[in-house]
Amino acid sequence: MRFRTKTILGIAAIEMALLAVLIGSALQILRDSNEEELTRRVTLGGKLLAAAAKDAVLSQDLATLNALVREAMASGQIDYLRILDSQGRVLAERGKGAFPTAPFKEDQSIADVTDGCFDRSTPILVRDIHHGEVRLGVSISPLNQLIITARQWAAGIAALEMALVALFSWLLGTYLARQLVALCGASTRIAAGDFTSRVPVQGSDELAETALAFNRMAEQLGESRQCVETESRQRLDALHEAEEARSRAEEGAEQLKAIFDLSPDGFVSFDAERRVKYLSPAFVQLTGLEAESTLGLDEAAFSQCLAAACTAATRFAGVAALRRPRKAERGEPGAAHERRQQIEIGGPGQRVIEIGLREAQAATVSQILYLRDITLEAEVDRLKSEFLSTAAHELRTPMASIYGFAELMLARDFTDTERREFLGTIFKQSELMVSIINELLDLARIEARRGKDFNIARLDLRELVHEIAGGFKPPDERPSPEEPPADGPLWVRGDRKKLTQAIGNVLSNAYKYSPAGGMVGIEFLAPDGDAALLGIRVRDQGIGMTEEQLARVFERFYRADASGKIPGTGLGMSIVKEIIEIHGGHVELDSKVGAGTTVTIWLQAQATSAESATMADTATGAPS
């Protein structure tokens, strides 16, 4: 319910109640006084008429009585008048209209009136002796009429007053409500952020003062709001900048974290007091040192910890040792290179690690130790130098004969037969050197190209082996290798020349390592349940090998015969292995000392053309 409605209803209710009480009591007073007056007048009139008529009643002077009655009636205020004698006979009477027919009944008060006429009887007494009575009636309708009129007036005035009050309160309420609505609207607008909003000021009443006060408040609010806004904008800008810097830092940190986490290189950062602050996962993996036991250690303790993890031969010299040379070189331009150290971590996962130190300028990070796993490089280096020294060693041996015999022939005198013998030896040893060099180059080429220069084609292995065996010249005019009986083609994919070289090497070994003779046999194998493989087995009845020797056959330059009686480079089987493995196959060896050796080359079988065609058709669903 709105304020205005409440005001109007409230005022109306109070007005109505008060007016009702006022009008009620006024009408009551009016009625009471008029009744009293009427009663008094009737009583007085009765007494006066009784006194006036007394003599005439006593004398039975009817003319006087009639005159009296006529006179009394002339006043117009009496409805009827009747004078009776002591026996109740009518002596004189007169009325405005008809006399009441009902038996006379005196009314003590107006309230007793039932017939609209106030009836009163006044006895005519002479010395308390009843001589007659005067009966008169006065109509109470004028009185009632007066009351009704008065009530009507009062009601009219009350209605008018209520209407006026309602109108006034409506106007006042409207005005108040309008001001309040204006205040409310302005407050809402201010709340919404419009600080220019003002309440219209009218007049100089309390509402106007309120409006003024409100406007002042709005103004101050606007000002302080502006202040706050400026300040908060500045703060916001600062915050924004900080946020940007933070996100940039976060981005950097995220990238760094990813680098540290994913890098195969290990990192250790030290705080300003040169205590271990961070270890990257790779560090833990490389060194086997646990983060829990290492974090927070000072430089010396950390160095000791890391040194303890190293093998005795290459102990970590300490972080300080990595730093010192740089200090000494400080000031020299171009001397900023970092000193690095190689260490070897002991234990089962032996690793070679290169350690470097980078001194940092940051307030919280004094230096960063970085570790690079160079196990593979070190191993490759080691193998390379081992290979080189072995190769050099192997070349020195034939060279020794060539050099020595040549020198002897130059320095000493020998018979022609002897000289011929020496030259034969020199020639043979030169041949050996040439084949070593050729095979080394072959091996290097195969390893470097990893089959990229292989000319892979579909080959019938049976036909290929037949060709190799046919073209093979066994030493000492020994019989050619024994081949299995001719049968259908055995398809493989491979490089004809390389496979010829590999199989030729195996055949050549079979003859070389069976110097006492004996049969060299070839057979083909197709393992049960594995149609994907095809095997060529070369079997000899030669000297055979021990387990130890067998295990080293594929080593570069390894020769089962160290006596030099059997010529060879020690590279043949390495070449076989490389070629076959690049073809996706493998080589199997089996040997017994004195009983001979079998070498089995396994190659991936190629489905026959008919089979493969069928398979292709089945796969694509095309009609054959």
Added chain:
Amino acid sequence: MKRILIVDDQSVIRWMIRLALRDHFATDEADGAQAAWAKIKKQRPDGIVLDVLMPGSMDGFQFCERVKRDPDLAAIDVVLVTACGEENDRERGRAAGANGYFVKPLSPIALANHFLASLDVGSRQASDASQRKPI
């Protein structure tokens, strides 16, 4: 005539060395450490030409040490012949007490001259080849 034992697993090398020494020394040959030790015990040589890399349980360094430790044999002139010319190998040879260290390819004339000098055999050969150093 002074005796020299040639120990090498390669017959062609033994033959070459034998040819170089045969004018001034009596030579004997062994193809491994075991055979060599047996021969030394049987007849003490004045010099030994010893291949460092030999098949078997004992290499030339160990064999040399064994000879030099034995008071009866310590005076024997031991010359090591090897295909390894690295400095640490030479060092090992010296440590083993070898009297000479030749790297393959070796000059057989220089080897002969070494024994001619050390075993004090007169009429040292003078030839251009004798002046050569081992490579």
